[in-house]
Amino acid sequence: MKELTPRKIVEELSKYIIGQDAAKKAVAIAIRNRWRRQQVAPEMRDEVAPKNIIMIGPTGVGKTEIARRLANLVDAPFLKVEASKYTEVGYVGRDVESMIRDLVEVSVNRTRLAERIRVEKLAQAQAEERLLDALLPKSETESASFDDTYQQSRDKLRARLRAGELEEREIDLAVEVKSNPMVQIFSGAGVEHMGFDMQSFFDRLTPSREETRRVKVSEARKILLPQEAERLLDREKITKIALAQAQDSGMIFIDELDKIAAKYDKTVGPDVSREGVQRDLLPIVEGSSVQTRHGLVKTDHILFIAAGAFNVAKPSDLIPELQGRFPIRVELSPLGKEEFLRIMTEPKNALTKQYAALLETEGVKIRFRKDALEEMAQIAEDVNNRSQNIGARRLYTVFEKLLEDLLFEAPEIGSQTVMITADYVRQRLKNIAASEDLSKYIL
Numbered sequence: 001m002k003e004l005t006p007r008k009i010v011e012e013l014s015k016y017i018i019g020q021d022a023a024k025k026a027v028a029i030a031i032r033n034r035w036r037r038q039q040v041a042p043e044m045r046d047e048v049a050p051k052n053i054i055m056i057g058p059t060g061v062g063k064t065e066i067a068r069r070l071a072n073l074v075d076a077p078f079l080k081v082e083a084s085k086y087t088e089v090g091y092v093g094r095d096v097e098s099m100i101r102d103l104v105e106v107s108v109n110r111t112r113l114a115e116r117i118r119v120e121k122l123a124q125a126q127a128e129e130r131l132l133d134a135l136l137p138k139s140e141t142e143s144a145s146f147d148d149t150y151q152q153s154r155d156k157l158r159a160r161l162r163a164g165e166l167e168e169r170e171i172d173l174a175v176e177v178k179s180n181p182m183v184q185i186f187s188g189a190g191v192e193h194m195g196f197d198m199q200s201f202f203d204r205l206t207p208s209r210e211e212t213r214r215v216k217v218s219e220a221r222k223i224l225l226p227q228e229a230e231r232l233l234d235r236e237k238i239t240k241i242a243l244a245q246a247q248d249s250g251m252i253f254i255d256e257l258d259k260i261a262a263k264y265d266k267t268v269g270p271d272v273s274r275e276g277v278q279r280d281l282l283p284i285v286e287g288s289s290v291q292t293r294h295g296l297v298k299t300d301h302i303l304f305i306a307a308g309a310f311n312v313a314k315p316s317d318l319i320p321e322l323q324g325r326f327p328i329r330v331e332l333s334p335l336g337k338e339e340f341l342r343i344m345t346e347p348k349n350a351l352t353k354q355y356a357a358l359l360e361t362e363g364v365k366i367r368f369r370k371d372a373l374e375e376m377a378q379i380a381e382d383v384n385n386r387s388q389n390i391g392a393r394r395l396y397t398v399f400e401k402l403l404e405d406l407l408f409e410a411p412e413i414g415s416q417t418v419m420i421t422a423d424y425v426r427q428r429l430k431n432i433a434a435s436e437d438l439s440k441y442i443l
Helices: 006-014 021-039 063-073 098-118 120-135 146-162 198-205 217-232 235-249 272-286 320-324 337-343 351-360 370-386 393-402 404-413 422-434 436-442
Strands: 053-056 078-082 170-178 208-216 251-255 289-292 295-298 303-308 328-331 364-368 416-420
Touching: 006 021, 006 063, 021 053, 021 063, 021 235, 021 303, 021 328, 063 078, 063 251, 063 303, 078 098, 098 120, 098 235, 098 251, 098 289, 120 146, 120 170, 120 217, 170 217, 208 217, 235 295, 272 320, 337 370, 351 364, 351 393, 351 404, 364 370, 364 404, 370 393, 370 422, 393 404, 393 422, 416 422
Parallel strands: 053 303, 053 328, 078 251, 251 303, 364 416
Antiparallel strands: 170 208, 289 295
């Protein structure tokens, strides 16, 4: 994180997201402030609260993409949720505290994976010893003079095992098998309120037994390696680290926040259910303690990044207390022809590069001329203006309709190069794009 400066974060995001500099700058500063907080004196550290962000903009302009790329960029627990999936306490559905429980699960899984990687070499060594025990069992009745001969044979087998010469040999392997539990617990709205994991509770009550299987060495290695790695893991240490990371550097991206903004109407009043979700969300964002199956988690320093189109409701339609917990607001700009043109060419994952790679697997090479890309950008802008504006997502449909025949016929075409020109684009899309009725259904 020390090398991940705000400018570097913006540069990394810009490899995949065109424009929206204000939003990228805001999240870059917020991420850097997480690292800065860890460097200040402990007595000041608890006083530095995260500055939560609301990103406002129409669909398809990059709000979710910014969050997704941040998750890959930042080495911290990250969770994306939709505000519309939650309900007020007392209604059927998920309560807002479940997002904290989900964040903790993400943190525990990340930490466990990191620990598995750390102990992998030792686990491989222990799995190898168990394979050798199965390949060359040692009798307890042998004399001490037999030990040297046995060790020499074992060393020879070890060399052959590492050389891959014994992969097809079959061995008898004793594996631990859990009996089928009498009761199985499925996580639901009621179970997730419990402070412990009922499924794990019943699993611990279920006795395990050993079962001898006849398997190949290659298969035995796949069985033994996870078992040995699991034995080397310190579960208490993993939980402690995971809880600390979730509390101090966890991030939650709340999409569709505008869907729970209850617009007040003097005739019928506010939507109680949506306003209730806001009131339930308020203590989580302000800072409270949530009970999870791994322990108590404080939310005071979790960073919340919210996003919404806010084309019907406005941020001011949120309850005032919740508005105050999102002090930073950035507006993302709608996309036009120039932005579409850049989106198709500049990012590392540009659609032109994706479709070229897909077709090249069939031996077909496609090349896009600049005039073709300009025509596609213009069509995407026109259709967005005439019908529903779905931002850059319109390009997915444009590409699919444009290359539909080529994608279908590619296996029979054989190796050749296809040049995509403006005429090619107009021939396949102009009639559809020109008809407002057709564009609603096709583009």
